[in-house]
Amino acid sequence: MKKRINLFKKKPQLDFISVNAPLLKLYLNGAGVLVFILFLFLMNNVFVLNAQQQDLIKKKEIYLKYLLDEKEIEANMRYFKSKQTQLNNFLKDDANFHPYYEVLVNSIGATSANAVLDTIEIDKKRKTRFVVKFTNDEEMMRFLKNIESEDFLKNFVSLSLQNFNLNKQASKSSRYELELQGIFKELTKK
């Protein structure tokens, strides 16, 4: 049988690099340019950072020198601020009773000259319980009217009458007793 060569048959690619050399050169050049740009960018940033660092070192030196010279004043100032903060924080524990007590005393005083705020309890949550004593029923009724007024009730979140005592054996100044219980609204210190 006669041997024939098929010219249309594709030869197996033995040398990939040789065959694709132009394309590989193109890719390599492209990648090289990109990496070089990245290199320039990084180099620039490193120089900028270096300059920043030098600037920061100079500033740090200036500040440290000043702080070292004024260290006693700074320590005193820090002590002052620290104690002042402590003072403000601890003052939050205070229930600030004065305005509440004053409101009650003034209201009772306005109602009757003889009415007496006998006992009073106030806690931090502004819960209150107080006893008012009267010499006669007229004063007591006047007080009851007063505590129902808008002017008096504006100081309270809630207020209720808990107890009423009529003690004929007691001294004249404290025959009628009213016990009230409620919660104050937050009042600011005058």
Next chain:
Amino acid sequence: MILPFRFYKLRRIIINQWQLIVSFAVFLLLLLVVFIFYARFNAQKKEVDLMSEEVVMLKNRFNTLKYNKSLTEDQIKEYNKLLASLIPETEDFFSIIYALEEISTVSHFEITNYEINIGKTSREKLTLTAEGRGNSDEFLNFLQQYQFAGGRLVTSDQIQYGGMNSGSTRITLNFYSKRFAFNETVQVPQLSKEEIQKLLAIKQKIKFQFSSSDYQSVTTDYAIKNDPFTSVADE
């Protein structure tokens, strides 16, 4: 010697494509340099960020000192004495007794008895229940004065006023003490006029000359160890 076909092939590639191979080597070298620069850039950036924070902190301290003109150094020292008296570094029972007496004298509300409330007392706060006697005006005076009149900061969270009857007026009083800890990282804000006015008002409420023994000007002269394995005294 007959070399294998692969060797011939490789040699042919090297001879024909040497430019490509050199370009690739240069590219790899460039890539390595970029990585080194990137690592250096990262390290330096961290360093600069850290230093920036430090400089900002120093700048705040610098500005606080330089532009805080609301109080003079002497005024700060004076107020420090006052604050050290109100909130001492450590608890001092004698000053509590003195404060109670002083409040009693100033307000005319007589404190007849007091007992320490152990349950409510903590490291920074000493709580005691005081019993007293006084009329309505005296009690009102007491309520106005108790916070600062004794030269110690006093707060109260519960009162039970029982008129003139001794023993039926009970007031919970809290006394405070707290150590000052120097922390340079905490920013000191500028002193406001309101704060100074408030302190001035407190100062005016304290009738007696407060003791300066509690407060010695804050010192920053402390011994520094050169060798961490020896005591300061040895050096």
